Amino acid sequence: MRLEGSCHCGAVRFSLNARTPVPYMRCYCSICRKTAGGGGYAINLGGDAATLEVEGEADITVYRVRRAEGADGLSPARRHFCKLCGSALWVFDPRWPELVHPFASAIDTPLPPAPEHANIMLDHAPAWAVVPAGAGEARFAEYPDQSIEDWHQARGLDVE
8 A cells, every 4th residue: 555644844745565564553661752842642554665755755854762870872773854843754773674653643645444453562651641442452561472463464454
């Protein structure tokens, strides 16, 4: 599925192919919460890095998270943002060079609704964040065992 995305101010536009376009995962980690705002919910999709096309590259800035306390250096993961309006656009990690993870919030293409949700990184959720419960609301203290691709395939939701 071809996905088109942009920042809020329109300075950056991008497109890419994604076999895993269902926005099902809500992340409650401090990185997603503080860089994406609100309760977090930085829902990453899985995309083919080789198909990423970008307009407005001069208006992109990259944020790399400092490693855990006591470790040296920065995370290899690169979070791309519009430097004009601050919109979170996508994450790229050179450890998995074939993948790029656009934030569902930056996608302009209508996305398929998720039949269920995975609420992840709950050990890092602030007390004020209300995490949905009940049928169709899986909860994970950290990351789930299934990758984004595995989740889509298990539910017959991956597309060409």
